Amino acid sequence: MKSELQFDFIADKENHSITIKREFAAGKKLVWQAYTDSEILDQWWAPKPWTAKTKSMDFREGGHWLYAMVSPEGDEHLGRLDYKKIVPKDSYVGLDAFCHPDGTINTAMPRANWKANFDEMGDHTLVTNIIKYDSLDQLEMIIKMGMKEGITIAMESLDELLSTLSK
């Protein structure tokens, strides 16, 4: 059943942006809640075996979500999403950032602009995520950060997950 849900991943190198569309078998209200309620975000935001842990959440324009990505060894890496524009149940725009252990933004690291759109498709919901970097250099830097660690682990856990799901 899961395979029937729409999933598009479009990378636009010219514009340093990535568009990810995904259909969910739930109404718009519930999907919006899953994206904006920190208790629910903690349940799915981190790819296994990492877990997400909310430090603080202030979901309003000008507010931000501060969260930790916790490694299987228990190491915490802080990230935050600053909310710039919120249209309840329709869309939000945010700016993501890597953080120092004290929660302040690490300005040496690139930040990406995030946009999430929520569209009703009958009793399903289509979410369009658009992630945009300022330059290709920034994208490359993020690539270097993500290449070797966590991501490889996530892929291993994905294979595991997929084999469970396909049974």
Added chain:
Amino acid sequence: MRRDVFQAIADPTRRAIIALIAIHAMTPNALANHFDVSRQAVSKHLRILTECELVKQDQQGREIFYQLELEKMKEIDKWLEQFRKIWESRFNQLDNVLANLKNQKK
């Protein structure tokens, strides 16, 4: 000792070094000029970054330039594929979360 990328970026000076050499290759001396630390300290950071395979050395005459280890587009494609898998994994988890939420409401 095993090095990983998070160890590489755990230190603010190393993060700044990455940001600097992401723009163009630099010698340890040129890098040291940007920081309020000794040339030795910069060399140590560069050694750790090299061990993490984040930077590589390029000997030009008597000078050694450090640059980010990048095979640009190939790496990007590889990364995009991994990034896509992360989102797939994330969304599969969200499917389960949404199914649970729907059941709770019934």
